[in-house]
Amino acid sequence: MRPPFDPTLYLVTDTQLCAPRPVADVVRAAVAGGVTAVQVRDKGASRRDLLALTRAVQEAVAEVPGVAVVVNDAVDVALLAAADGVHVGQEDLPATEVRALIGPRRLLGLSVSSPAEIAAALALPTGTLDLVGVSPVWGTPTKPDAGPALGLDGTRELAAAARAGGLTAVAIGGIGADRAAEVAATGVDGICVVSALCAAADPASAARKLRRELSRGVPAEVYR
Amino acid sequence: MRPPFDPTLYLVTDTQLCAPRPVADVVRAAVAGGVTAVQVRDKGASRRDLLALTRAVQEAVAEVPGVAVVVNDAVDVALLAAADGVHVGQEDLPATEVRALIGPRRLLGLSVSSPAEIAAALALPTGTLDLVGVSPVWGTPTKPDAGPALGLDGTRELAAAARAGGLTAVAIGGIGADRAAEVAATGVDGICVVSALCAAADPASAARKLRRELSRGVPAEVYR
Structure with missing residues (x-):
């Protein structure tokens, strides 16, 4: 049994983009505006600081x-x-190793950027993964080392493969309110955003706008 | 029950100093020469690479x-x-948190650089820590962010406090064969070395020399 997970609008934190505001303050506002899940990411932080940050986000x-x-x-x-989850x-760390450490009751997501990577993800033992992050939809300054952009067609293809394999698919990479609807229309279960919320002057209002755009991207009868 | 741990000559790995040789090759030679324990350190490696490195060292x-x-x-x-151990x-991560994760059957060491830090270490619940690394004895290029050098007197003071509190004490920071004996004479249970072995052309012979120097630093009747 995994915890409930709504991937519709999945915020990935960026400490520097949130600054000078504490990450937890931005998260609190974004969640009030409609963010459905939060991933705490800070590759530059010590594990001690990352633990404190995670706990602050959990409180938020x-x-x-x-x-x-x-x-x-x-x-x-x-x-x-x-x-x-992780x-x-x-x-x-390889997904099978992470699953061994976290046990069966936490969510596990993996980033995939190509047909080969989604195929490898789908070849993992059942129950290893819950979600794939399909990326990058477009180029993004927040992850300069990301591979070539998938575009909408590439995103659609990887998302379809993931969902056919029983995995939740979220798209990430350069998605703002202006493009959220077209990404939602590719068939992903949700979108991940970094800059669109962390760099927003008003994260609550930015999240509300993203939710509105997402609901435009899929027919009302299939929108969760 | 913790695993047996002989701190006499404790090698801390440095991937760049070992290069172009694989770390595991340097470790294998150093252990053949008398290294008694190995700490795998590579702050720049991904966790995936660090896991592979750790397993290679374990094999070595x-x-x-x-x-x-x-x-x-x-x-x-x-x-x-x-x-x-860790x-x-x-x-x-704070030592009490690490102990909670690793359980009672692994070793846990903590770096301390001042009387205040050793006092805090000794105030932790019994069983949290096994060892303190007293550092830096001298300045070292392998850890430019280390605090001011303790010197032999500072090392002696922190080691005595650690041992009075039931912890194993090892000294680290700028220790080579030329100074190993005087560090051993401060009353530490062992010394940690990085450059003295990782940068050595012949790590086995360098380890043998360090062991000889260490045995000169303490009277034969107390040398383990």
């Missing part, structure tokens, strides 16, 4: 039921914070 | 019984590799 979302908090990369931090990239 | 020491392998900072990697610095 505690008022809104059902908002999962996932930790990027740091399995030790996720365990200590009793986070809802998200890893292709260079982080 | 497997032929010599009783050589513990400890992982620096990365608790998740230590758990996955079933390492003998070593953390003041900026890494």
Whole structure:
């Protein structure tokens, strides 16, 4: 049994983009505006600081039921914070190893950027992964080392493969309110955003706008 | 029950100093020459690479019984590799948190650089820590962010406090064969070395020389 996870609008934190505001303040506002899940990411932070950040984010979302908090990369931090899950990239600990550490009751997401990577993800033992982050839809300054952009067609293809394999698919990379609807229309279960919320002057209002755009991207009868 | 741990000559790995040789090759030679414990440290490596490195080091020491392998900072990697222990610095995950994750059967070491830090270490619940790394004895290019040098007197003071509190004390920071004997004479249980072995053209012979110098530093009747 995994915790409930609503991927519709999945915020990935960026400490520097949030600054000078504490990340937790931005998260609190974004969740009030409609963010459904939060991934704590800070590749430059010590594990000590990342643990404190994760706990602050958990407190920030505690008022809104059902908002999962996932930790990027740091399995030790996720365990200590009793986070809802872990998200890893292709260079982080292998997904099967992470699943062995976190046990069956936490969510596990993996970033995939190509047909070969989604095929490898789908070849993992059942129950290893819950979600794939399909990326990058477009180029993004927040992850300059990301591979070539998939575009809408590439996103559609990887999302379809993931969903056919029983995995939740979210899209990430350069998605703002102006493009959220067309990404939602590719068939992903949700979108991840970094800059669109972390760099927003008013994260609550930016999240509300993203939710509105997402609901335009899919027919009302299939919109969760 | 913790695994056996002989701190006499404790090698801390440095991937760049070992290069172009694989770290595991340097470790294998150093252990053949008399290294008694190995700490795998590579702050720049991804967790995936650190896990592979740790497993390679474990294989390298497997032929010599009783050589513990400890992982620096990365608790998740230590758990996955079933390492003998973890070593953390003041900026890494707090020792009580690490102990909660690793359980009672692994070693835990903490770096301390001042009377205040050793006092805090001794105030932790019994069983949290096994060892303190007293540092830096002298300045060292391998850790430019280390605090002011303790010198022999400072090392003696911190080591005595640690041992009075039931902890094993090792000294680290700028220790080569030329100074090993005088550090051993301060009353520490062992010395940690980085450059003296990782940068040595012949790590086995360098380890043998360090062991000879260490045995000169303490009276034969107390030398373990």
